[in-house]
Amino acid sequence: MRIGWMTTMAAALLAPGVAQAEDWVAISVAQDKSGVMLIDADAMSTSGTVRRARILGVARRDANGLAGALGELMFDCSARTRRAVSIQGFDFDGQPM
Numbered sequence: 698m699r700i701g702w703m704t705t706m707a708a709a710l711l712a713p714g715v716a717q718a719e720d721w722v723a724i725s726v727a728q729d730k731s732g733v734m735l736i737d738a739d740a741m742s743t744s745g746t747v748r749r750a751r752i753l754g755v756a757r758r759d760a761n762g763l764a765g766a767l768g769e770l771m772f773d774c775s776a777r778t779r780r781a782v783s784i785q786g787f788d789f790d791g792q793p794m
Contacts, residue, residue, distance in 0.1 A: 720738040721737055723735050734754050746774055746775040748773075749770070750772070751769050761794075768783055768785065
């Protein structure tokens with residue numbers, strides 16, 4: 698069985714310091730397969746019309762060495778707004794940037 702580079706990268710980014718009670722689900726893959734967006738289904742919460750979710754984006758290394766980002770986002774569906782609560786970029790070795 699061949700393990701793709703995105704799976705390997707996602708595992709590397711999730712390993713350091715992230716709680717293990719997670720259910721990461723792919724929600725979007727780039728058409729050219731250059732990146733994937735995942736959501737932690739176990740960490741989603743709702744308060745009124747606001748939803749909070751942990752998101753992991755994994756991409757091929759960009760010009761600055763960024764390979765992925767882990768963050769928490771808030772979505773207000775009724776107001777059609779979103780806000781980043783926190784975002785941490787990672788390099789290809791899984792180190793924070």
